[in-house]
Amino acid sequence: MDAALATKTVLSAAPAGDGNLLRFITCGSVDDGKSTLIGRLLYESKTIFEDQLTTLTKDSKKHGTTGEDVDFALLVDGLEAEREQGITIDVAYRFFATPKRSFIVADTPGHEQYTRNMATGASSADLAILLVDARKGVLVQTKRHAFICSLLGVKNVVLAINKIDLAEYDEKVFQRIVADFSAFATNLGFTSILPIPLSARFGDNVTTLSDRTPWYRGKSLIEHLESVEIGRDLASAPFRFPVQWVNRPNLDFRGFSGTIASGRVRAGQDITVAASGRTTRLTRIVTADGDLDEAGAGDAVTFVLAEEVDIARGDVLTEPKSRPEVADGLSAHVIWMSETRLQPGRSYLMRIGTRWVPATVSAISHAIDVNTLEERQADHLALNEIAVCEIQTATPIAFDSYADNRGTGAFILVDRTTNETAAAGMVIRSLRRATNVHREDLALDKAARAGIKYQKPVVLWFTGLSGSGKSTIARLVEKKLHAAGHHTYMLDGDNLRHGLNSDLGFSEAERTENIRRAGEVAKLFVDAGVIVLCSFISPLRTERAFVRSILDEDEFVEIFVDTPLEECEKRDVKGLYKRARAGDIPQFTGISSPYEAPAAPELTLPTLQEDAEELADRVLEHLRDRAIAGGNWASP
Amino acid sequence: MHAHLKRLEAESIAIMREVAAEFSNPVMLYSIGKDSSVMVHLAMKAFYPSKPPFPFLHVDTTWKFREMIAFRGEMAKKYGFDLLVHINEDGVRQGIGPVSHGSSVHTTVMKTEGLKQALDKWQFDAAFGGARRDEEKSRAKERIFSFRNSSHAWDPRGQRPELWNLFNTRVRQGESIRVFPLSNWTELDIWQYILEEQIPIVPLYFAKERPVVKRAGTWIMVDDERLPLEPGETPEMLKVRFRTLGCYPLTGAIESEADNLEAIVEEMMIARTSERQGRLIDSDESASMEKKKREGYF
Numbered sequence: 041m042d043a044a045l046a047t048k049t050v051l052s053a054a055p056a057g058d059g060n061l062l063r064f065i066t067c068g069s070v071d072d073g074k075s076t077l078i079g080r081l082l083y084e085s086k087t088i089f090e091d092q093l094t095t096l097t098k099d100s101k102k103h104g105t106t107g108e109d110v111d112f113a114l115l116v117d118g119l120e121a122e123r124e125q126g127i128t129i130d131v132a133y134r135f136f137a138t139p140k141r142s143f144i145v146a147d148t149p150g151h152e153q154y155t156r157n158m159a160t161g162a163s164s165a166d167l168a169i170l171l172v173d174a175r176k177g178v179l180v181q182t183k184r185h186a187f188i189c190s191l192l193g194v195k196n197v198v199l200a201i202n203k204i205d206l207a208e209y210d211e212k213v214f215q216r217i218v219a220d221f222s223a224f225a226t227n228l229g230f231t232s233i234l235p236i237p238l239s240a241r242f243g244d245n246v247t248t249l250s251d252r253t254p255w256y257r258g259k260s261l262i263e264h265l266e267s268v269e270i271g272r273d274l275a276s277a278p279f280r281f282p283v284q285w286v287n288r289p290n291l292d293f294r295g296f297s298g299t300i301a302s303g304r305v306r307a308g309q310d311i312t313v314a315a316s317g318r319t320t321r322l323t324r325i326v327t328a329d330g331d332l333d334e335a336g337a338g339d340a341v342t343f344v345l346a347e348e349v350d351i352a353r354g355d356v357l358t359e360p361k362s363r364p365e366v367a368d369g370l371s372a373h374v375i376w377m378s379e380t381r382l383q384p385g386r387s388y389l390m391r392i393g394t395r396w397v398p399a400t401v402s403a404i405s406h407a408i409d410v411n412t413l414e415e416r417q418a419d420h421l422a423l424n425e426i427a428v429c430e431i432q433t434a435t436p437i438a439f440d441s442y443a444d445n446r447g448t449g450a451f452i453l454v455d456r457t458t459n460e461t462a463a464a465g466m467v468i469r470s471l472r473r474a475t476n477v478h479r480e481d482l483a484l485d486k487a488a489r490a491g492i493k494y495q496k497p498v499v500l501w502f503t504g505l506s507g508s509g510k511s512t513i514a515r516l517v518e519k520k521l522h523a524a525g526h527h528t529y530m531l532d533g534d535n536l537r538h539g540l541n542s543d544l545g546f547s548e549a550e551r552t553e554n555i556r557r558a559g560e561v562a563k564l565f566v567d568a569g570v571i572v573l574c575s576f577i578s579p580l581r582t583e584r585a586f587v588r589s590i591l592d593e594d595e596f597v598e599i600f601v602d603t604p605l606e607e608c609e610k611r612d613v614k615g616l617y618k619r620a621r622a623g624d625i626p627q628f629t630g631i632s633s634p635y636e637a638p639a640a641p642e643l644t645l646p647t648l649q650e651d652a653e654e655l656a657d658r659v660l661e662h663l664r665d666r667a668i669a670g671g672n673w674a675s676p
Numbered sequence: 677m678h679a680h681l682k683r684l685e686a687e688s689i690a691i692m693r694e695v696a697a698e699f700s701n702p703v704m705l706y707s708i709g710k711d712s713s714v715m716v717h718l719a720m721k722a723f724y725p726s727k728p729p730f731p732f733l734h735v736d737t738t739w740k741f742r743e744m745i746a747f748r749g750e751m752a753k754k755y756g757f758d759l760l761v762h763i764n765e766d767g768v769r770q771g772i773g774p775v776s777h778g779s780s781v782h783t784t785v786m787k788t789e790g791l792k793q794a795l796d797k798w799q800f801d802a803a804f805g806g807a808r809r810d811e812e813k814s815r816a817k818e819r820i821f822s823f824r825n826s827s828h829a830w831d832p833r834g835q836r837p838e839l840w841n842l843f844n845t846r847v848r849q850g851e852s853i854r855v856f857p858l859s860n861w862t863e864l865d866i867w868q869y870i871l872e873e874q875i876p877i878v879p880l881y882f883a884k885e886r887p888v889v890k891r892a893g894t895w896i897m898v899d900d901e902r903l904p905l906e907p908g909e910t911p912e913m914l915k916v917r918f919r920t921l922g923c924y925p926l927t928g929a930i931e932s933e934a935d936n937l938e939a940i941v942e943e944m945m946i947a948r949t950s951e952r953q954g955r956l957i958d959s960d961e962s963a964s965m966e967k968k969k970r971e972g973y974f
Contacts, residue, residue, distance in 0.1 A: 450839070
């Protein structure tokens with residue numbers, strides 16, 4: 041090729057005109073050829089450089105699965121481990137451009153355990169390519185991928201019926217798969233579905249229509265990607281602006297920086313702070329390139345307002361006439377992404393827009409089977425499970441439904457202890473809690489009762505094996521709190537089982553009831569403003585989660601007294617282990633019934649490393665750090 | 677501006693503001709190269725009319741081209757940013773260098789170790805880097821907010837899922853986040869943006885007659901007397917430029933006539949080799965970048 045021609049050809053590979061951007065995701069099962077298709081797209085759009093091609097040819101011989109041919113999948117499968125296993129394990133982003141558009145591709149894996157990666161890729165995608173192996177047809181996985189895309193609000197789908205070469209380029213095969221998929225997808229809310237017969241390996245119908253599928257008269261994949269109209273949902277939605285950063289270089293300038301989540305805004309118009317309802321005028325739209333008359337979704341700008349209104353990071357600015365919901369309860373689709381199960385009642389940090397707020401999943405309305413879309417009851421969620429949940433936030437927040445606004449209806453939940461991203465959520469609607477107004481009208485409430493005691497009432501819940509040292513430490517803590525002038529009470533098996541719970545035995549159901557009553561009593565004490573120390577083996581996570589769930593935000597402090605079974609058995613203060621081993625005590629925790637250690641307790645006390653006195657001090661330190669019992673113990 | 681450049685610019689600005697709002701002690705890594713020039717430019721825009729609320733840190737391997745060091749000083753003066761420079765003094769005492777110890781040892785000691793020392797010294801909880809996902813395969817999978825444990829290590833399998841623009845910015849004492857505002861930019865985007873915004877870059881990017889020798893198929897510039905010449909080797913004057921700038925004996929130049937931005941962009945569009953090809957540190961094996969990153973390299 042002569043130089044001039046080369047220049048001309050490749051210059052056209054750069055985006056022309058307004059050069060808009062399309063983000064899409066590819067989904068498919070393990071062997072459907074996703075990576076091969078992306079590799080093919082990169083190759084066809086001349087995005088692969090010579091040295092990369094050299095590496096690719098070298099790697100194809102070593103790791104490839106296509107014999108003597110270049111294995112395009114190797115271009116995309118990045119990490120060493122994946123290359124060895126021959127599978128993709130995470131989300132990878134790839135870039136290419138044609139004369140009409142720039143593209144960002146999210147390549148995500150197809151196994152069941154990687155639902156979270158697919159959701160991640162789909163969250164920023166305008167379009168999804170669903171790959172189907174022509175020989176296998178629509179599989180359970182195909183349906184799962186379609187459902188997740190639909191859940192994440194992807195509206196445009198390409199049904200890429202791949203490996204059509206291995207199905208003899210047979211139109212009947214193609215038509216049957218299209219019919220199967222259409223039957224399934226009618227309720228998923230896609231605005232466009234385009235089926236294309238493809239061979240990613242040989243390039244049929246990728247850039248141009250193939251002679252081998254004369255029965256297909258639609259667009260090639262690239263033609264479609266270049267021309268598909270992406271819904272301008274965010275541009276036409278009502279104006280929303282989550283305040284990201286308060287811009288205050290000096291006393292004369294106070295601006296609010298952020299990115300417009302949806303809609304448009306003009307300098308001079310009125311805007312409202314969603315939470316407070318305060319309305320003021322937008323005087324300037326500031327950027328480093330000069331002030332703007334108007335700005336729209338996706339623009340990173342700084343607003344200056346006419347009046348000094350109390351606004352901070354996390355607030356949402358909105359147009360006065362079409363405001364978001366402001367509530368402290370919502371119903372949402374939740375995709376669980378953590379190895380640690382979702383526990384209803386446990387507190388997480390929610391991030392929505394630029395706002396962080398403590399939030400509790402108060403109930404799982406129902407879980408959804410991603411393969412059949414059937415609903416079922418669930419009391420917890422494991423990794424990659426999807427459910428409709430009710431969520432309560434510590435303070436009211438502004439949001440829209442995800443269907444109305446992908447920018448203000450999405451959130452994540454973060455584990456407060458490990459900081460891992462535990463879930464992705466999509467708001468369905470707000471829950472206006474049937475708040476009992478009369479209860480609020482009562483002049484005397486929990487806060488008032490706690491107030492005259494100069495403390496914040498909490499439940500300190502000590503859990504651990506029999507003989508682990510729970511009561512010993514709890515008694516020490518109580519002594520120290522009392523000495524500092526705090527009002528406390530201790531609940532344990534001894535004082536409950538002899539009175540209130542004297543009707544209960546030790547069957548599993550009765551032990552659960554024992555804990556339930558202990559929890560309810562603790563709650564009453566909290567209502568009375570008292571710091572309650574509870575010392576119960578409470579071996580089951582669900583029991584402890586229940587107690588947490590009936591208390592308010594931050595009122596439950598789970599303290600795991602961590603003593604290994606061997607050590608408890610060695611100490612055997614009450615001789616119970618000996619009797620349990622002898623078979624005299626049925627269902628003895630640790631011996632004949634399980635103990636489920638807390639997954640993320642507020643505090644863990646390792647009794648092998650430190651003595652009871654030191655551990656009790658650690659509990660006090662924790663209370664001080666969280667300002668539960670005040671920093672100054674001597675004079676409250 | 678091209679719609680897609682505008683979108684990339686807005687995305688990068690949002691990422692920078694996010695870090696300023698969420699972290700107590702962020703820093704922007706400044707490596708003097710073209711991506712750093714774009715980062716500085718974006719940071720100036722992101723916080724306007726305020727100045728970027730964080731310092732800029734250069735981990736100096738002592739083997740940067742002289743023109744790079746001069747440019748660094750000019751930029752700090754021009755933009756008025758707070759420039760921190762860290763050199764791994766242990767490495768200097770041991771006389772570590774790319775010529776005597778090879779590229780791998782030099783990079784590990786002077787760059788990766790130097791960086792860790794600097795992050796520990798100033799206790800930064802977030803560090804901006806200019807890496808792009810299109811540069812290299814393991815980068816393609818890295819998050820925009822990339823978590824590092826207290827030993828600065830990256831765990832590619834334990835990455836936090838990153839959905840929408842809802843970044844998980846939460847770290848504990850001693851842990852940190854590396855942030856990559858240019859994740860979604862390509863090399864061509866960078867050049868087109870530099871052209872459109874007329875961003876200053878190190879003159880080494882422009883073609884000029886420079887003294888070079890041919891080593892392992894690429895042109896190595898003889899920047900000072902520290903590059904020992906092999907027997908019979910004499911530097912020749914050739915019109916070359918750099919597509920990427922690292923430590924000078926490790927960075928190859930290409931023959932080029934492109935002595936202005938328009939010409940560079942045009943050359944970019946017909947380029948048939950990827951930019952990291954000029955960096956000798958990556959070529960040992962395809963997975964070498966991932967190994968370095970796990971150890972704490974940017």
